[in-house]
Amino acid sequence: xxxxxxxxxxxxxxxxxxxxxxxxxxxxxxxxxxxxxxxxxxxxxxxxxxxxxxxxxxxxxxxxxxxxxxxxxxxxxxxxxxxxxxxxxxxxxxxxxxxxxxxxxxxxxxxxxxxxxxxxxxxxxxxxxxxxxxxxxxxxxxxxxxxxxxxxxxxxxxxxxxxxxxxxxxxxxxxxxxxxxxxxxxxxxxxxxxxxxxxxxxxxxxxxxxxxxxxxxxxxx
Amino acid sequence: xxxxxxxxxxxxxxxxxxxxxxxxxxxxxxxxxxxxxxxxxxxxxxxxxxxxxxxxxxxxxxxxxxxxxxxxxxxxxxxxxxxxxxxxxxxxxxxxxxxxxxxxxxxxxxxxxxxxxxxxxxxxxxxxxxxxxxxxxxxxxxxxxxxxxxxxxxxxxxxxxxxxxxxxxxxxxxxxxxxxxxxxxxxxxxxxxxxxxxxxxxxxxxxxxxxxxxxxxxxxx
DNA sequence: CCTACCGATCGGTAGG
DNA sequence: CCTACCGATCGGTAGG
Numbered sequence: 042x043x044x045x046x047x048x049x050x051x052x053x054x055x056x057x058x059x060x061x062x063x064x065x066x067x068x069x070x071x072x073x074x075x076x077x078x079x080x081x082x083x084x085x086x087x088x089x090x091x092x093x094x095x096x097x098x099x100x101x102x103x104x105x106x107x108x109x110x111x112x113x114x115x116x117x118x119x120x121x122x123x124x125x126x127x128x129x130x131x132x133x134x135x136x137x138x139x140x141x142x143x144x145x146x147x148x149x150x151x152x153x154x155x156x157x158x159x160x161x162x163x164x165x166x167x168x169x170x171x172x173x174x175x176x177x178x179x180x181x182x183x184x185x186x187x188x189x190x191x192x193x194x195x196x197x198x199x200x201x202x203x204x205x206x207x208x209x210x211x212x213x214x215x216x217x218x219x220x221x222x223x224x225x226x227x228x229x230x231x232x233x234x235x236x237x238x239x240x241x242x243x244x245x246x247x248x249x250x251x252x253x254x255x256x257x258x259x260x261x262x
Numbered sequence: 263x264x265x266x267x268x269x270x271x272x273x274x275x276x277x278x279x280x281x282x283x284x285x286x287x288x289x290x291x292x293x294x295x296x297x298x299x300x301x302x303x304x305x306x307x308x309x310x311x312x313x314x315x316x317x318x319x320x321x322x323x324x325x326x327x328x329x330x331x332x333x334x335x336x337x338x339x340x341x342x343x344x345x346x347x348x349x350x351x352x353x354x355x356x357x358x359x360x361x362x363x364x365x366x367x368x369x370x371x372x373x374x375x376x377x378x379x380x381x382x383x384x385x386x387x388x389x390x391x392x393x394x395x396x397x398x399x400x401x402x403x404x405x406x407x408x409x410x411x412x413x414x415x416x417x418x419x420x421x422x423x424x425x426x427x428x429x430x431x432x433x434x435x436x437x438x439x440x441x442x443x444x445x446x447x448x449x450x451x452x453x454x455x456x457x458x459x460x461x462x463x464x465x466x467x468x469x470x471x472x473x474x475x476x477x478x479x480x481x482x483x
Numbered sequence: 484c485c486t487a488c489c490g491a492t493c494g495g496t497a498g499g
Numbered sequence: 500c501c502t503a504c505c506g507a508t509c510g511g512t513a514g515g
Contacts, residue, residue, distance in 0.1 A: 067484090086307040087392070090510055102512075103484045111510065141473060167388075171308070195472070204472045208463045209455065215448055216441045216467050223440020234430065242429045246437050250471035251416070251425045252362060288500090311494055323496075324500045332494065486515080493508065499501085 067097050069107050076114050081160035085115050085171045115168065116176040122158065122165025123183040127190075129154045134190045140198025141248055147194060148221060148247070149240035155225035156236050162225050191218055217247055288318050290328050297335050302381035306336050306392045336389065337397040343379065343386025344404040348411075350375045355411045361419025362469050368415060369442060369468070370461035376446035377457050383446050412439055438468055 075096035079088045090111055094101040108114050133146040155162045169180045192214045198204035207213040220243065228239060296317035300309045311332055315322040329335050354367040376383045390401045413435045419425035428434040441464065449460060 084305070084307065084391075086305065089508075091508085100485060101510085102486080102488095105511070106484065144472075170305075198472065205470070207466065207472070208459065212455070212460060212463045213467060213472065215444065216464060219444020219448075220437045220441040223436065223444060226440075227436055234433070238429065239433060242433045243437060245428065246434060246468070246471065248471045248473045249426070250467065250469045251365075251419065251428070251434065252469045310492075312492085321501060322494085323502080323504095326495070327500065484515105487513090489510105489512075491509075493506100496505075497503090499503105 067099055067107065072097055072104065072107055073114065073118060077118050077160050077164055080115065080118065080168060081163045085164075085168050112172065112176065115164070116172055116180070118161060119165045119169045119172065119180055120183065122161040123180065123187060125154050125158055125161070126151060126187055127183070130187075130190050134194060140194050140201060140203045144191075144194050144198070144217075144247065145240065145244035147190065148217075148243050149237065151221050152224060152228065152236045152240050152243070156228060156230040159225075159228075159230070166222055166225065188214065188218060220247070288320055288328065293318050293325065293328055294335065294339060298339050298381050298385055301336065301339065301389060302384045306385075306389050333393065333397065336385070337393055337401070339382060340386045340390045340393065340401055341404065343382040344390075344401065344408060346375050346379060346382070347372060347386075347408055348404070351408075351411050355415060361415050361422060361424045365412075365415050365419070365438075365468065366461065366465035368411065369438075369464050370458065372442050373445060373449065373457045373461050373464070377449060377451040380446075380449075380451070387443055387446065409435065409439060441468070 072093065076088070076093050079092055079096060090104060091101045093111075093114075094104050097104075129150040130147050133150050134143055136143065136146075138146075169177070169184070172180055192210070195204065195207075195210055195214050195217070199206055199210065224239060224243060228236075230236070234242075293314065297309070297314050300313055300317060311325060312322045314335075315325050318325075350371040351368050354371050355364055357364065357367075359367075390398070390405070393401055413431070416425065416428075416431055416435050416438070420427055420431065445460065445464060449457075451457070455463075
């Protein structure tokens with residue numbers, strides 16, 4: 042009876058948090074996934090190594106079988122997160138098409154990734170600031186590549202005459218990227234608007250602005 | 263000699279961190295000011311009560327003569343920060359003028375505050391998420407008032423025919439507010455562009471968009 | 484992957 | 500406003 046209870050307890054215990062023999066142990070990917078969720082909900086410094094361990098069903102110390110440190114976990118999430126955007130936007134940014142079309146498609150590609158990886162996007166674009174040293178340097182470089190995709194489209198649009206000449210090209214790029222990043226924050230994939238709807242509306246605002254017809258443009262030219 | 267040294271040490275000690283008799287003791291405002299700087303640089307959870315104490319020249323425990331808790335400090339910074347924007351934007355948002363003019367002026371008012379209170383702006387718009395309960399509820403309400411200022415301008419612009427009818431008014435507002443908040447983050451008051459320059463460029467993008475002439479508008483209508 | 488634990492630091496308080 | 504300290508929690512490790 043006592044032996045029977047013990048055996049039952051051991052089975053429950055093993056299936057709850059042990060590396061079940063024959064099935065997969067907790068992997069780095071699962072840890073990254075849970076850490077992404079927790080960082081997105083509460084931010085990196087507010088999430089403890091114990092919160093992550095509990096989420097994946099391990100004891101705190103056991104996490105270090107899979108990861109080197111808490112900050113390496115953040116680094117991987119941020120780096121891979123930005124890379125998702127580079128991989129999605131690069132193809133549509135470089136096709137042979139008018140700058141307006143390419144900008145609209147780049148915005149759509151951004152939103153598609155942001156909608157599919159909402160939590161990782163939040164961590165990647167807001168929480169890279171907690172990284173230091175080499176990790177931070179790598180991320181800063183990736184961020185610059187990301188901004189350059191949009192900067193190139195704007196520059197080519199201005200040079201080809203498709204776009205008006207803004208007072209500051211850099212500022213125009215920061216405005217677009219800022220609006221886009223903000224959209225990634227509030228966009229709700231389960232809401233009434235699809236990714237394409239939102240992308241179309243964002244592109245409208247970026248390309249045409251809010252003014253009806255040429256009312257505002259006339260006042261300036 | 264020993265007595266002399268002691269007296270000198272006491273004077274230095276008093277002037278360094280004591281409540282110097284006859285002069286002002288460390289005030290809540292100084293603590294708020296230093297906490298604002300530290301929160302903006304490293305974020306709320308990453309800043310310890312000991313960091314704040316050191317910045318104002320007190321020992322950690324002595325802070326609690328002036329403040330109730332660390333989270334109350336954050337609350338005050340965030341609440342007063344958002345209020346700065348409400349106070350600055352409300353007057354220009356409600357004057358009798360075309361929606362385009364009012365939007366441009368509201369953007370200028372936002373940027374003026376963001377430039378003058380850069381650190382508090384960062385804390386107010388990014389770190390209110392660390393607040394909970396009643397404090398968070400108060401802040402959420404203030405944020406809604408802030409967004410409503412822009413929502414009203416857009417709604418009135420659309421109704422009067424000054425603005426084209428966007429696919430989603432709410433989305434247009436979020437886009438504008440998002441671009442504005444982003445500008446508050448990267449705007450450098452010591453840079454080459456003035457507040458007015460940046461406001462004019464932002465308003466251009468919001469009202470006219472990037473496209474030259476009616477090229478993009480024609481394709482749509 | 485767990486047990487058992489490390490030193491450091493956290494926000495905050497009692498008593499003067 | 501300081502002295503002296505509280506219990507709790509932090510990221511991380513040695514040894515099995």
